[in-house]
Amino acid sequence: MSGGSLLAWRTMHGVSRLLPIVLVLLTWQAASMTGWLPASWLPPLTAVAMALGGLVVSGELATNTIASLSRAGAGFGVAVVIGVTLGILMARIRFVQLAVEPILVMIYPVPKPALIPLFMIWLGIGNFSKITVIALACLLPIVVATFNGARSVDAMLLWSAQARGTSERNLLWRVILPAALPQIATGVRTAIAIAIIVLVSSEFISSDSGLGYLIFSYGGVGADDAMLAVVLYLALLGYAFDRLYVNALRRVMAWHAFAH
């Protein structure tokens, strides 16, 4: 297939996928305009779009996005660093596995947002408790995925590297980490979704900034158009992050597809 027609096919496919979403949005707008759907139930799409515009212009959206993303990003970043390190250490050193596994077993069945009240007692109602809960919630899928990935590295690869006298450090960076990468990547993708859920929950429960706070405070005063604007924006943001991550991953791991 030539490049041009591939591009055309992709565009067609994209349009066909977008069409149902457009249809739903149009139906929503039409139902509002005919008065069939009262604004007290669901404000018209145009009102939501206007509210979104207002939030962008006033800068409210930007400041609260930054507040939310820095919380989620900090927690998530900490979880990636600690999670990958811990997962690999667990896979390589028996003692670490013995020490950490029971703690994981204990935390695993706990729904992480349920930890928010406890962490508010321990660390206050500010950013620190939110970031800690986000980090903890993101940590588990990353540790488990890394541990499983690093443990199941093909022994042949390890032996042949060791037979060439590869140092433990090189073994880690050049063999184990790349081999475990696909599993780590899956764990990290789960963690991104979890980070947003815990972020919004924690901002609902106690906050004076962030997207969750915006949704909750607009919803509380009955400004449904502004509330829905932030909800839709959050959906787009989540979608964009997931796409970005998957695309970045495809680049980084291009070699992996060939390796198999």
Added chain:
Amino acid sequence: MRVVPLGLVLLAWELVTRIGWVNPYVFPPISEIFIRWFTLVANGSMFAPLLDTLWRALLGLGLAILIGVPLGLLMGRVRWAEWFFEPLFSFAFPLPKIALIPLYVNWFGLFSMSKVMLIFTDCLFPIVLFAYHGARGIGQAHVWSAQARGTGPLRMFWRVVLPLSLASIYDGVQVAVVVAVLVAVVTEMVSGGGGLGTMMIRAYRYGDVRTAFAALVTISLVGLVLYHAAQAVRTRLLFWHVSDSQT
């Protein structure tokens, strides 16, 4: 073998708090948390919140299964249904459904209804998507041989598509069980109305860490029990299935 390290962790927790390295008011010894838990269970004050959380979670989950399974199967077997619903579900999937709490409170009121509907919405996603992938992955040969015998569309869904997708549907249900408990607890924390989530927030307001921990223990137990109950039903229902023959 696995119990020993866990016991050591609990013992370390007990010792650290007893020695006074951390403030026992803020971080109580594990023994006191269990004593509080047993007390609350014994005097019945854990019962009402547990029941509230449980029925909301189960009702929401049940509705999601009732509607999500047929919808997912339809998407997996019927072209236009796939064309229409698949983009909607994959677009809305990354949205944290918890963000809809204020909207649902507006629609369904402040009480149980809005909570149940949110649990339903959140559980719908894993169930629809797993049912969809299950139905899509069915070997065409099964469908053809049923068609050759003149099987009608309704019977086809009931006798061929549903059983062959059941393993995948169950994966979705097991994800959804965990989601149901989580959403129930978060909605109860955010908009009150009883249940274990409200119990935790109340304990937090009084600075009562022991009760908060005790509620957390119950929440985790509910999640675990429901998850394993789903697993048990699965092994009974799917004993004939290849992917389940080992477990």
